[in-house]
Amino acid sequence: MSSSDLKSLIQIRGGTLRAADKFPTDGYLIELHSPSSDKADKKKRGFYYEDITFRDILFDSGFRGGGLLVIDSARIRVDNCFFIHFGTEGIHVKSGHETFVSSTFLGQHVNIGGDPDEKSFSGTAINLASNDNAVTDVVIFSAGTGIILSGQANILTGVHCYNKATAFGGVGIYVKLPGYSQTRIDNCYLDYTGIVLEDPVQVHVTNAFFLGDANVVLKSVKGVISGLTIVDNMFSGSSNAKAVVEVQGTFNQVDQVVIDRNNVRGMSVKSTTAKLTVVGKADKWVADFSPILLFPDRIKNVQYSLYVNGKKSIPLHAVTSTSNNKVVVEADRVVDGGVSVSVDQYSK
Structure with a gap:
């Protein structure tokens, strides 16, 4: 890849992007997507966008496509933005690394909680199919799933998810990388919607607050779990004895799993x-x-x-x-x- 192929050092700030009535349902309002990405061998993918910043922008997808698509890019910043009315995803990052999302609000439907149509919320606010990204001080106020992580070495800090309650089938944070997750979830607020971890390997969940029977679900894919720590969290429930950590399926390989020092009120304590x-x-x-x-x-x-x-x-x-x-x-x-x-x- 020559230097002329790399788009870098660009800042886009201020204003509103709103999807038209005929906007494609599989499109995104902004796409960092080089044609070279479609031609590249998956094992030899390059970087085509670098050092691009999106700041102070409202992305309104009109309940059709998504907000922002980032593919094969490095050092992308999304700061102080607002993503609403996405039909698919607010932000989708694929391949590349080091996309930082901070001080940003995302919601399919604009509300302040308790929406009567919450059962129908769909889509995903943030989908990180990429490595080495950070989501910091972000609020997700409506979506079927708050954040999907299917890349390694990502960190979530200060994320508040009240997107769709677990009771309605919603998930706050879904770590969908069984076998080698390498994920850190720190100081987040899971508000009536929980965390799902598939075959978690090297996953750290700490300093979080789980409200309204929100909990952590360990979902077996191949039955492997290793290097998991769920410590120093607060759980508050409705006194229906729901467990703070649940196991779905059977884990045949269990190693270095530490679940301890969590304080619990109105839920059932589970520990290792x-x-x-x-x-x-x-x-x-x-x-x-x-x-x-x-x-x-x-x-x-x-x-x-x-x-x-x-x-x-x-x-x-x-x-x-x-x-x-x-x-x-x-x-x-x-x-x-x-x-x-x-x-x-x-x-x-």
């Missing part, structure tokens, strides 16, 4: 680590972790302490079972005491 204390005069104590642990019948590490009231000699004791996420501790005689047990599901 837990502690319980069981007391009583007995020679057998059962610590049942099945309501708390995320994965069924998968306790990989156990630590426990036996304490005995009084000055009687300490009995012989041992863990005799960890089946069905229940830890059984038995002693060789009845004593007045109890056990404190810690377990985790981190490793293989």
Whole structure:
């Protein structure tokens, strides 16, 4: 690719772009799309646009096509823009890398929440089929899906999704790159709409606020999950015992999964680590972790302490079972005491 093929150092700012009544339903109001992209080998794609900024622009797609299409481009900035009435997608980034979307609002239907037609919301606000992008301080107020991520090494920070409630079939953030996701979701607000992760590998979800029974769904494609951390989040629900993290399908390969330190109100806690204390005069104590642990019948590490009231000699004791996420501790005689047990599901 020669330097003359590269379009760069352009700033487009201010004004409104509005689709006409006959605007093509598969088109976008602005397309960074070189004909060379269609001819290129997928393994040898180049970059045809670089250092282009869109600022202070209203994109009104008239419920027909999309707003902005970016293909085979690098260092594209979308700042302080407004995308409405998209029929397909507000922003679609394909291949290339380093598209930064910031301080931007996107919604198929203009509303402030509680729209009576919310069930009919469709389309996707942002579709990142590309690597190394950042979405920062963005609000998505109506769409079927808020953000789809199918590229690696993307980061979402300060995103507020209230696009379409999970109860109506909506998804706030959908990480659709099973097996090697490499995604960071930090300090986001999932407002009645949740996160779906397909076979998450190296995914980090932290400092988020989930409201209205919004949660995280781990969706099995090939049954692989590794390097997933869901920590230090807040969950607030309607007291219907919905789990903060749910598993859809079966995961046969589970490794380095840490779900911990989340505070929960009105929902059911799920974790990959837990502690319980069981007391009583007995020679057998059962610590049942099945309501708390995320994965069924998968306790990989156990630590426990036996304490005995009084000055009687300490009995012989041992863990005799960890089946069905229940830890059984038995002693060789009845004593007045109890056990404190810690377990985790981190490793293989």
